Amino acid sequence: MQDALRQEETGLAHQGRAGDARGAQRFTLLIRAAKLITAQGEFLCVIRDASEGGMSARIFHEVPQGREMLVELQNGDRHRATVVWQAEDRAGFQFASPADVARIIQSPSDFSKRPIRLNLSAAAEVHRCEHIDDVTITNISQQGASITCNTHYAIDQQVMMRIGRMHDAQAKVRWRDGRQVGLVFENTMQFGELARIARWLQRNN
Template sequence: MQNALKFGAAPRRAVGAPYGEVEQRIAERFTLLIRAAKLVTDSGEFLCVIRDVSETGISVRIFHRLPDTHRIFVELQNGDGYEVDLVWQDEDRAGFRFADDVNIMRIIEMPSSFTKRAIRLNLAARASVVTLEGRSEIVEITDLSQQGAKITCSCQFAIDERVKISADGLPETYAKVRWRKDGSCGLIFEDTYQYGDLARIAEHLQRAG
């Protein structure tokens, strides 16, 4: 799954159901095909894919067991966030109830004044960065996406310098330094991570931290 995640929305109906029941289900539930999002919790931020949404709640695909936590927000690619309560979860799905009333059409249409970009996870994970010359530096990953990462460090990497970053849960990944500012650097990965792989990596990094 890459950045440009396509989606479609169509009401789901049950074959053979009475008209009143069908009408109620049409009003209540929409099927969203591949909508990237993240779950923001007290224990970290985790990737998911929204599949079903109604005026009362959503169903999402998950890539690992969710942590026990008191507050959860679902955040879309346009930055909209919704507080939810976990109702159920199994191996790769979870269902949530909205804590407040929502505008379901805004969730489906996901309007934004900016170009959609990959979901970025805010976290704090210790990592190692090695330059081609063999210099090794301990850094902290503070932002992670399919394409790259933001790190904080006490060293100075050169713009466009090729480096290798790794951590407990993050395999060795080659990247280039895209920018640097105030003790932080932006890395762009040479190979993009698949969405599910990144979800599991981020979960491991935050659990290890």
């Protein structure tokens, strides 16, 4: 399956749903990346349509139904919501209060290329030459990760981060601050792949 986030946005289809019990007009969005902040961790989704009362989204695993969570958009906007239905890789969410649909569509931000970053705490390995360092991932995105470790890495040092049996990522050290180290991946991770890795990490750590 082609990664949904690599599709080009060609416009918005505006469709009123007269039979929709929620009553509000719904705007079909071709693509809006977001994350779900739950008591179990942070997970990725893709918003497909939204109204002031709720939204539906492409999901990559089951999410807790009937429990309140936060939907965070790529620009940092947050909406408190509850899952009201799930069907295979789709789920419907009801907002706790009316949302500004125009703002969701436009997603204004000073950081237009800002990647969605998942905050978590998970064990991983960093391989450098013949050495293997045990590290803790503190956040991860499609482009890189921040880790906590006891090793002093050089800026621009080439390493390989191994995330269990899920993924090996060639990376370069971008910054360091005490025990905190920032890595940038040589190859951007696909959105769906990151979603599955995040689920695995938060279930197995």
